[in-house]
Amino acid sequence: MLHDLSIGALADLLGRGKLSSVELTRHFLGRIERYDPALNSLITATADQALAAAADADRRLQRGESGPLLGIPLIHKDIFCTEGVRTSCGSRMLDNFVAPYDATVVERLRAAGGVMLGKANMDEFAMGSSNETSYYGPVKNPWDTSKVPGGSSGGSAAATAARLAPYATGTDTGGSIRQPAALTGVTGIKPTYGRVSRYGIVAFASSLDQAGVFARSAADAATVLQAMAGFDPRDSTSVDVPVPDYGAALAQTLAGLKIGLLAEFFDGLEARNVALIEAALAVYRSLGAETVDVSLPHLPLSVPTYYVVAPAECSSNLSRFDGVRFGYRCEAPKDLMDLYKRSRGEGFGPEVKRRIMTGTYVLSAGYFDAYYLKAQKARQLITDEFRAAFTQVDLLLGPTTPTPAFALGAKVDDPITMYLNDIYTIGANLAGLPGLSMPCGTIDGLPMGLQLIGPHFAEARVLNAAHQYQLATDWHLRAPRGYE
Amino acid sequence: MADWEVVIGLEIHAQLATRSKIFSGAATAYGAPPNSQASLVDLAYPGVLPVLNAEAVRMAVKFGLAIGAKVAERSIFARKNYFYPDLPKGYQISQYEHPVVEQGSLAIVLDDGVVKTVGITRAHLEEDAGKSLHEGLAHASGIDLNRAGTPLLEIVSEPDMRSAKEAVAYMKKVHTLVRYLEICDGNMQEGSFRCDANVSVRRRGQQKFGTRAEIKNLNSFRFVEKAIQYEVARQIELIESGGKVVQETRLYDSDKHETRSMRSKEEANDYRYFPDPDLLPLEIDPAFIAEVRSTLPELPDEKAARFATQFGLSPYDAGVLSASRELGAYFEAVVAAVGAANAKLAANWVMGELSSALNRDGLEIGASRVAPSALAGLLARILDATISGKIAKEVFESMWAEGSDADAIIAAKGLKQITDGGAIEAVIVQIIAANPKQLAEYRAGNDKLFRFFVGQVMKATQGKANPAQVDDLLKQKLS
Numbered sequence: 001m002l003h004d005l006s007i008g009a010l011a012d013l014l015g016r017g018k019l020s021s022v023e024l025t026r027h028f029l030g031r032i033e034r035y036d037p038a039l040n041s042l043i044t045a046t047a048d049q050a051l052a053a054a055a056d057a058d059r060r061l062q063r064g065e066s067g068p069l070l071g072i073p074l075i076h077k078d079i080f081c082t083e084g085v086r087t088s089c090g091s092r093m094l095d096n097f098v099a100p101y102d103a104t105v106v107e108r109l110r111a112a113g114g115v116m117l118g119k120a121n122m123d124e125f126a127m128g129s130s131n132e133t134s135y136y137g138p139v140k141n142p143w144d145t146s147k148v149p150g151g152s153s154g155g156s157a158a159a160t161a162a163r164l165a166p167y168a169t170g171t172d173t174g175g176s177i178r179q180p181a182a183l184t185g186v187t188g189i190k191p192t193y194g195r196v197s198r199y200g201i202v203a204f205a206s207s208l209d210q211a212g213v214f215a216r217s218a219a220d221a222a223t224v225l226q227a228m229a230g231f232d233p234r235d236s237t238s239v240d241v242p243v244p245d246y247g248a249a250l251a252q253t254l255a256g257l258k259i260g261l262l263a264e265f266f267d268g269l270e271a272r273n274v275a276l277i278e279a280a281l282a283v284y285r286s287l288g289a290e291t292v293d294v295s296l297p298h299l300p301l302s303v304p305t306y307y308v309v310a311p312a313e314c315s316s317n318l319s320r321f322d323g324v325r326f327g328y329r330c331e332a333p334k335d336l337m338d339l340y341k342r343s344r345g346e347g348f349g350p351e352v353k354r355r356i357m358t359g360t361y362v363l364s365a366g367y368f369d370a371y372y373l374k375a376q377k378a379r380q381l382i383t384d385e386f387r388a389a390f391t392q393v394d395l396l397l398g399p400t401t402p403t404p405a406f407a408l409g410a411k412v413d414d415p416i417t418m419y420l421n422d423i424y425t426i427g428a429n430l431a432g433l434p435g436l437s438m439p440c441g442t443i444d445g446l447p448m449g450l451q452l453i454g455p456h457f458a459e460a461r462v463l464n465a466a467h468q469y470q471l472a473t474d475w476h477l478r479a480p481r482g483y484e
Numbered sequence: 485m486a487d488w489e490v491v492i493g494l495e496i497h498a499q500l501a502t503r504s505k506i507f508s509g510a511a512t513a514y515g516a517p518p519n520s521q522a523s524l525v526d527l528a529y530p531g532v533l534p535v536l537n538a539e540a541v542r543m544a545v546k547f548g549l550a551i552g553a554k555v556a557e558r559s560i561f562a563r564k565n566y567f568y569p570d571l572p573k574g575y576q577i578s579q580y581e582h583p584v585v586e587q588g589s590l591a592i593v594l595d596d597g598v599v600k601t602v603g604i605t606r607a608h609l610e611e612d613a614g615k616s617l618h619e620g621l622a623h624a625s626g627i628d629l630n631r632a633g634t635p636l637l638e639i640v641s642e643p644d645m646r647s648a649k650e651a652v653a654y655m656k657k658v659h660t661l662v663r664y665l666e667i668c669d670g671n672m673q674e675g676s677f678r679c680d681a682n683v684s685v686r687r688r689g690q691q692k693f694g695t696r697a698e699i700k701n702l703n704s705f706r707f708v709e710k711a712i713q714y715e716v717a718r719q720i721e722l723i724e725s726g727g728k729v730v731q732e733t734r735l736y737d738s739d740k741h742e743t744r745s746m747r748s749k750e751e752a753n754d755y756r757y758f759p760d761p762d763l764l765p766l767e768i769d770p771a772f773i774a775e776v777r778s779t780l781p782e783l784p785d786e787k788a789a790r791f792a793t794q795f796g797l798s799p800y801d802a803g804v805l806s807a808s809r810e811l812g813a814y815f816e817a818v819v820a821a822v823g824a825a826n827a828k829l830a831a832n833w834v835m836g837e838l839s840s841a842l843n844r845d846g847l848e849i850g851a852s853r854v855a856p857s858a859l860a861g862l863l864a865r866i867l868d869a870t871i872s873g874k875i876a877k878e879v880f881e882s883m884w885a886e887g888s889d890a891d892a893i894i895a896a897k898g899l900k901q902i903t904d905g906g907a908i909e910a911v912i913v914q915i916i917a918a919n920p921k922q923l924a925e926y927r928a929g930n931d932k933l934f935r936f937f938v939g940q941v942m943k944a945t946q947g948k949a950n951p952a953q954v955d956d957l958l959k960q961k962l963s
């Protein structure tokens with residue numbers, strides 16, 4: 001079936017004229033129509049625009065143009081600004097917001113011939129680990145619709161897992177690509193901070209946010225990242241480092257690859273999770289890699305550090321949503337203060353408010369040093385320890401999440417437990433490192449993720465290691481039942 | 485009042501003369517229709533990001549070098565968080581802990597000629613906010629974001645000034661400097677150059693500073709002087725009547741010439757400053773600083789010193805003529821034509837007739853209706869005794885009105901000076917004959933009448949007689 005084919009295979013069919021982009025687009029639109037009412041993975045479907053873009057791609061193909069993504073459909077997380085199509089960021093605050101411009105990622109994928117099928121559901125303003133904070137309702141996990149798909153990019157993950165699109169974009173601030181990729185059995189990569197432009201991404205925590213990809217394989221993810229990555233003068237934090245040929249690096253041998261095992265990742269890890277990782281390590285050893293034990297003593301501070309830094313930045317980033325220029329405005333404000341209070345009070349959901357309040361608190365006079373400044377110091381220590389570890393090893397390997405997908409509603413009232421979902425993913429964000437999650441087995445019939453973390457700008461190495469694992473295994477090929 | 489010492493520090497906001505805004509590509513021109521110069525970045529649309537304007541950095545560095553300050557190799561942009569409708573992001577991007585310029589100074593000349601050094605603690609880059617418009621709108625406020633994101637250099641002085649006059653002298657000095665450097669147009673009416681004044685008083689001899697009040701947004705030298713004078717009197721009166729000055733922000737009412745409380749320290753916002761994660765630390769390498777240094781013009785103090793030594797001008801004259809680059813250039817062009825030996829004459833004319841004509845017509849020196857070469861042409865006729873200084877003023881007025889040169893006017897109006905001794909003598913003989921009474925009184929010892937005879941001769945010659953010759957010949961004939 002078309003939806004089982006890799007991006008490479010689809011591009012080949014399109015290039016040889018065996019398939020048109022319009023046909024392919026109709027196929028996926030049909031799947032969205034059929035499956036998404038139950039999954040709720042999309043906030044906005046853009047069928048008409050998709051068919052027009054597909055027709056345009058077909059014209060380009062007919063003119064002899066070619067490209068690895070030309071005519072291939074995709075779904076954007078609803079955090080990327082898309083000109084003319086609502087960008088809600090999962091919030092009532094932006095329910096009526098139509099951006100007058102395209103994010104750099106959107107612009108680049110459009111230029112590459114990508115055909116946008118719609119905008120994916122997500123936790124409100126990317127704040128959440130279960131996709132339950134969305135104003136548009138939770139996304140269901142295609143492996144078990146009583147379970148969450150993870151978050152915040154839950155819609156992108158579920159749509160990719162359910163084969164509603166060959167790939168989807170996401171953003172990862174504390175694990176928002178890797179955690180839902182793990183819980184839905186797909187491959188997700190968060191690149192190095194600065195590798196992909198943040199221009200046009202509704203900001204959550206500016207020093208941590210990074211855009212990435214959900215796909216069904218590392219090879220597909222490499223193809224998409226190739227088109228997304230690169231310096232953007234509109235983002236002062238994007239880095240002007242050449243983008244290597246990710247596809248070409250995939251085939252490299254892993255012989256001699258040094259894989260670091262973080263003591264802190266295995267401390268208290270559930271036995272079944274340990275067993276999955278041991279099995280993955282056996283595969284890597286068979287491919288010629290060796291393992292080295294390493295330790296990052298300050299890594300356990302990741303979660304508290306993150307929950308100071310990220311809220312601090314978000315409390316400031318979300319100040320622009322004041323009911324004055326765009327977005328939600330309360331009815332009949334009495335005065336300016338009433339306009340602010342009610343627009344924000346009614347426009348934001350509880351998790352967003354919790355983080356704005358936390359962030360405001362940690363930046364306040366008298367608390368700044370004890371919280372924000374201390375968190376920055378901890379962040380620096382963690383970053384330094386990662387750097388030191390990468391003088392000994394080429395990659396770090398560990399779990400993506402402590403557990404498989406949990407039940408909808410199970411943790412929604414317990415923020416601390418919810419925050420601990422990101423215990424293994426946050427470190428890479430704090431240090432700005434590239435991280436990837438891919439399926440490595442199941443627990444209770446639900447997919448589990450294996451996480452690879454590389455040094456800064458080592459996306460090629462991370463993708464190479466993931467691809468070699470996927471050549472040797474078939475976890476990534478498994479589809480949730482009913483979506484084959 | 486004599487028991488009290490006044491302590492003043494100024495925070496000057498100079499709008500940098502960049503073409504585009506500090507973090508966006510929108511234009512900065514003044515007076516455009518509301519919100520026609522506000523880009524998505526200025527409007528703080530979701531997803532947009534700031535990109536620093538390199539030209540603003542160059543201008544800040546220029547200023548730093550001109551005040552002998554340290555230019556920081558690494559400075560940091562921070563967010564100052566507060567809600568206001570004219571602040572679209574809900575925070576202002578400014579520099580807080582690590583400004584781009586630190587520890588400079590400027591010298592000012594006080595009325596008694598004493599030179600005083602005013603310390604400049606820091607100068608930092610920041611963005612301006614927009615404007616709220618309340619007039620002409622019922623039950624609503626308008627917001628114009630054209631000004632939002634305009635680059636500002638905030639120049640913070642030490643509390644070194646001891647009177648309103650010193651504060652004004654310092655502010656004028658900074659005003660002169662930023663225009664010399666061409667980093668600010670200095671237009672105070674449009675708000676391109678404005679200041680906040682921190683004012684406190686303490687008893688003479690007391691070490692500790694008194695509690696200060698900050699007077700916001702003063703946009704003329706006169707307002708600075710009046711507002712400080714009012715505030716000083718208010719604080720002294722308050723303390724002397726048993727009250728206490730509270731730390732607060734005050735507004736100056738330019739109609740009533742008084743300051744009013746705006747908000748107290750307790751009501752002040754907690755701005756929750758933190759480094760802006762959207763902007764990398766600003767790193768300035770020594771090569772860039774050297775390059776900027778090489779573009780610095782001759783600075784006002786340097787020019788004044790040169791004028792004093794090169795042309796023998798008084799410090800006052802040298803100061804006036806170097807008050808702007810254009811005026812200095814005008815003066816030097818005149819001197820180049822008439823010769824350095826006649827610089828004093830050139831100075832008197834530029835500061836006298838020319839300045840009053842410019843003031844009268846509200847023109848800048850660059851728009852003078854008499855060009856330097858034309859003024860030099862006029863001075864040349866004084867120097868070669870073709871006309872007297874008095875006639876020259878008349879010629880100047882015609883030059884100003886008609887735009888023609890001195891020689892043409894002298895010829896057309898027949899103003900050429902009479903230097904023919906015989907002709908002057910003939911007139912003198914007539915005048916003496918016609919005024920026997922005055923002659924008798926003069927000869928009886930009323931010396932004052934000498935000026936009467938001079939006046940009569942000049943009147944008879946329509947002012948064209950050479951004054952020195954008139955004096956000499958009159959003395960001979962009257963004795």
